[in-house]
Structures are given as structure tokens and as C-alpha cells.
Amino acid sequence: MIPRLITQICSHVLVPKRTRNPVWANAASGIDVHDDCKLKFLELKAKRTFRFIANAASGIAVHDDCKLKFLELKAKRTFRFIANAASGIAVHDDCKLKFLELKAKRTFRFIANAASGIAVHDDCKLKFLELKAKRTFRFIVFKIEEKQVIVEKLGEPAESYEDFAASLPEDECRYAVYDYDFVTLENCQKSRIFFIAWCPDTAKVRSKMIYASSKDRFKRELDGIQVELQATDPTEMGLDVFSSRAN
Incomplete structure (x- = not known):
């Protein structure tokens, strides 16, 4: 009542x-x-x-039994997980425990998202921020290795476009960012940060699939990309292409 x-x-x-x-x-x-x-x-x-x-x-x-069971799990670890019947998906408590270890003790460098299968090493983001804020590098080449994106090569500010192009292998996929300088019609010096998805025709099919499916996830980690290029051969990312897309 x-x-x-x-x-x-x-x-x-x-x-x-x-x-x-x-x-x-x-x-x-x-x-x-x-x-x-x-x-x-x-x-x-x-x-x-x-x-x-x-x-x-x-x-x-x-029901207050929900809270009681959660408190038992939290204090006594009586249960391994409690499922949410509304969604049908349970979140294993090991997810939270491992995250807390990363946060408090820095036991891990990263935790991979099994949904995409590819993790992004935090060095990728740090080096990109240096390029963006301090212009420490002219370009950065990234590769996927052992299910994570890592930094493969850093191009010094004095290096040229030719040095950048030579850093991309002929038969393997890569991601890259390039800090492109140009002069506008009004004679103003400007720059644009390009993201290049390099996927040559001679690359292995599996590699192409992995790089293609992970591209958007990786790009979200690089806040500040202004132009994106997808290239299968050098002509699709030449200086003339950079110039036309920069304006």
C-alpha cells in the first residue's frame, strides 16, 4: 500500500x-x-x-537488490560480473580494474579496443601534437605493427617532400601526416596539415583491409587534420595535388 x-x-x-x-x-x-x-x-x-x-x-x-549485489561485488568480490538484462551485455569488472591500474600505477601503456582490434600508441598522438603546435617535424610516418599503430619515422623540419615520399614503402601500407607550406595568391605564407592514407596496389590484400578499417579510428586520435588524401601511387599525392587541395 x-x-x-x-x-x-x-x-x-x-x-x-x-x-x-x-x-x-x-x-x-x-x-x-x-x-x-x-x-x-x-x-x-x-x-x-x-x-x-x-x-x-x-x-x-x-529493486534495491541491484545495489546490494553491486556492493557485494565491490566489497567482497562475491561475483565476477552483474549482467544488464535490459541490453543483454555485461561489462566484465576486469575492464574497470585494468583501467584503474593504468590510471593509478601506469602499469600499461594502452588497452586495446577488441571491437576494432587495433590500438593506438600514445606516442603517435604526442608526436602529432608536437608537429601541430611546435612544428618540430615536417612529417610523421605511422605503421601498424603487432595490432597497434606506432611511429615509424619522424621527418626533421629541414627535410623535403622527396624525403617524405621516399619514406613510404612501395609495397606496404602506411599512414602519414605532412606539414605542407604554401603561399596564397595574396602572397600570404600558410600551412596545412595533410593526412595521407598510403595504400599501394602492390600491398597485400589483408594489409589493405586492416589499414582501411582502422583509418577513421586512428584519424580521430589526431585532432587537427585539415586535409585527407588517399593514395595508391605517388602521382596521387604529388606536390601538385597538395597545392590544389591546400587552397
Whole structure:
């Protein structure tokens, strides 16, 4: 009887009879939350007067056994995981534990996302930020090795486009970024950061598939890419192509 009464109280907006406003307005959703909801929750929390309080808006109540079982898992490690029946997907607690180890103790350099199968070494992002902010490098060549993207070569600022082109193997896929300088028609010196997905026709099919499927995931790690090129031979990434795409 009491839980049903609480449900009814929380599911209606009451007209206040007192001078103070008994509701808190949620400006984002336009829904008012009556202060009796909070009071009844405090009673449940402090005195355990009720077993649960239903949310009439969604029609779904959260049983306190959910919280109790979670506390058992957290404190006593009685369970390995608790599945979310709504989604059908359980998150193994080892995921959180390993992340906490990485965060607190730096036991690991990275944790791979099994969905894509490819991890990105944080040195890739660090070197890219140096190129972007300090212009420490003219170009960076990346390769996928042992299921992670790593830095293969760093081009010094004095190195030329020819040096960059020579750094890309003839029969293997690579990713690269290139800091391209140019002069506008108004005689202004500018630069553009190019991302190049190098995928020569002579590369192995499996390698092409891996680089193609991992490209977008890797690009998201490099905040500041301005132009993207996909090249299968040197003519598709020549200086004339850079010039036409830079403007």
C-alpha cells in the first residue's frame, strides 16, 4: 500500500498550498520534481521504511537488490560480473580494474579496443601534437605493427617532400601526416596539415583491409587534420595535388 501511495505522489505535480515552492523545476525537460520524492527517498535510505520507490514516469522500478549485489561485488568480490538484462551485455569488472591500474600505477601503456582490434600508441598522438603546435617535424610516418599503430619515422623540419615520399614503402601500407607550406595568391605564407592514407596496389590484400578499417579510428586520435588524401601511387599525392587541395 505504501509503495503504491509513493508512486502516485511522485507521478503527479501537486499544486502548492504553502508559501514556499514544494517542487524543483528541471528546466531542461520541463518536468517538476515534487519534494516528497526526495523526502521519501531519504526515509528509505535512513530508516529503510520502504523496499523500493517506483518511478511512475517510466513505469520501471529499480529493486534495491541491484545495489546490494553491486556492493557485494565491490566489497567482497562475491561475483565476477552483474549482467544488464535490459541490453543483454555485461561489462566484465576486469575492464574497470585494468583501467584503474593504468590510471593509478601506469602499469600499461594502452588497452586495446577488441571491437576494432587495433590500438593506438600514445606516442603517435604526442608526436602529432608536437608537429601541430611546435612544428618540430615536417612529417610523421605511422605503421601498424603487432595490432597497434606506432611511429615509424619522424621527418626533421629541414627535410623535403622527396624525403617524405621516399619514406613510404612501395609495397606496404602506411599512414602519414605532412606539414605542407604554401603561399596564397595574396602572397600570404600558410600551412596545412595533410593526412595521407598510403595504400599501394602492390600491398597485400589483408594489409589493405586492416589499414582501411582502422583509418577513421586512428584519424580521430589526431585532432587537427585539415586535409585527407588517399593514395595508391605517388602521382596521387604529388606536390601538385597538395597545392590544389591546400587552397
